[in-house]
Amino acid sequence: MTISEVSKKFGLSADTLRYYERIGLIPHVPRSQSGLRDYDEESCNWIEFIKCMRSAGLPIEILIEYVTMFRQGDSTISARKELLIEQRDILRQKISDMQSTLDRLDYKINLYESGMMKQCENKLFKK
Amino acid sequence: MTISEVSKKFGLSADTLRYYERIGLIPHVPRSQSGLRDYDEESCNWIEFIKCMRSAGLPIEILIEYVTMFRQGDSTISARKELLIEQRDILRQKISDMQSTLDRLDYKINLYESGMMKQCENKLFKK
DNA sequence: ATAAACCCTGGAGTTGACTCTATGTCAAGT
DNA sequence: ACTTGACATAGAGTCAACTCCAGGGTTTAT
Numbered sequence: 001m002t003i004s005e006v007s008k009k010f011g012l013s014a015d016t017l018r019y020y021e022r023i024g025l026i027p028h029v030p031r032s033q034s035g036l037r038d039y040d041e042e043s044c045n046w047i048e049f050i051k052c053m054r055s056a057g058l059p060i061e062i063l064i065e066y067v068t069m070f071r072q073g074d075s076t077i078s079a080r081k082e083l084l085i086e087q088r089d090i091l092r093q094k095i096s097d098m099q100s101t102l103d104r105l106d107y108k109i110n111l112y113e114s115g116m117m118k119q120c121e122n123k124l125f126k127k
Numbered sequence: 128m129t130i131s132e133v134s135k136k137f138g139l140s141a142d143t144l145r146y147y148e149r150i151g152l153i154p155h156v157p158r159s160q161s162g163l164r165d166y167d168e169e170s171c172n173w174i175e176f177i178k179c180m181r182s183a184g185l186p187i188e189i190l191i192e193y194v195t196m197f198r199q200g201d202s203t204i205s206a207r208k209e210l211l212i213e214q215r216d217i218l219r220q221k222i223s224d225m226q227s228t229l230d231r232l233d234y235k236i237n238l239y240e241s242g243m244m245k246q247c248e249n250k251l252f253k254k
Numbered sequence: 255a256t257a258a259a260c261c262c263t264g265g266a267g268t269t270g271a272c273t274c275t276a277t278g279t280c281a282a283g284t
Numbered sequence: 285a286c287t288t289g290a291c292a293t294a295g296a297g298t299c300a301a302c303t304c305c306a307g308g309g310t311t312t313a314t
Contacts, residue, residue, distance in 0.1 A: 003261070014261085015303055022263095034310060036261055056228035060301070074244075081239035088232040095225050101183035102222060105215040112208035117201075130291070141291085142273055149293095161280060163291060187271070 001039040009044070010051055017047070024064050025050055027071065057094065058087055128166040137174055144174070151191050152177055154198065184221065185214055 007014045020026045026046040029037045039047075046067070053063055066083055069076035111117060134141045147153045153173040156164045166174075173194075180190055193210055196203035238244060 013303075016301090018262090019302065034261090035263095036310075052228055052231065054301095056225045077239065077244050080244075081236060084232055084236050084239065088229065088236060091225060091229050091232065095222055095229060098183045098218060098222050098225070101179055102215065102218050104179065105211055105218065109208060109211050109215060112204065112211065117204050117207075140273075143271090145292085146272065161291095163280075181271090 001044070003037050003039070006039045006044065006047065010047055012047070012051060020047070020050060023060070025060060025067060027067065053087075056091055058091070062087060128171070130164050130166070133166045133171065133174065136171070137178055139174070139178060147174070147177060150187070152187060152194060154194065180214075183218055185218070189214060 001009070003014045003017055006012075007017060012020075017026075021029055026043065029039055029043045032038050050063060050067075054060070062083065066080060069080050069083070128136075130141045130144055133139075134144060139147075144153075148156055153170065156166055156170045159165050177190060177194075181187070189210065193207060196207050196210070
């Protein structure tokens with residue numbers, strides 16, 4: 001697959017794909033004899049995985065660490081597991097914080113819906 | 128309340144508080160006769176609200192828009208409501224995406240836990 | 255076979271959201 | 285009165301994560 005096909009497939013710009021490869025966030029992509037990238041399935045799997053993790057906000061630095069360890073083989077298995085657990089716990093916390101904010105937004109929108117805003121703008125802040 | 132008290136209370140740096148005020152993300156804070164900030168309850172309420180929304184990832188630009196409309200009074204009520212609904216929907220989507228990623232992380236961690244990684248690193252990618 | 259479209263690399267530029275610095279004022283304790 | 289520490293402003297700097305650009309090869313469709 002060419003870079004533009006992969007770009008379309010995953011919704012990441014070609015620049016981003018090249019950037020990710022350059023910084024080691026995805027392993028080196030195979031090239032044609034003339035040097036053009038020719039993505040295989042493994043490359044695509046990495047891209048999909050990284051895209052997913054990035055979209056949840058995992059920092060690039062951490063993901064590079066993960067990819068790097070992955071390539072070092074079995075000796076890094078337990079460190080990789082720890083990394084994933086740490087990131088999972090952070091993500092859990094973030095989701096729960098965001099859920100509270102979502103609830104608050106729902107509450108505020110209800111106030112607007114029920115026309116309460118005219119009587120008292122300050123209700124926005126009562127709890 | 129002084130800026131450092133507010134800073135401690137909400138866990139935002141004094142620089143950030145000044146920055147938020149400067150860009151109009153929170154309304155002008157009252158000053159002492161010598162020009163020092165003296166936060167009142169309303170200011171604190173705004174800070175708490177903005178901190179909450181920012182922590183959920185709502186962009187500063189959008190929040191400035193909201194604050195600005197708020198200060199224009201009742202004529203902006205329906206526009207404010209629309210803004211909140213839009214942001215809520217975005218947030219909902221984000222939470223649901225993050226939940227999927229969380230599930231995926233849980234799944235991966237289980238693989239590591241059950242010692243499956245040694246047999247087949249590629250299992251990482253099978254769905 | 256040649257123009258249009260695509261791809262390459264290396265490096266500079268952008269964006270959002272702070273964070274820090276320089277310079278100066280103000281306040282509280284001794 | 286004087287030193288020490290908090291606060292003020294304006295503006296520059298930082299950081300993460302892209303995004304764009306220049307200059308140059310490659311592929312494809314007419």
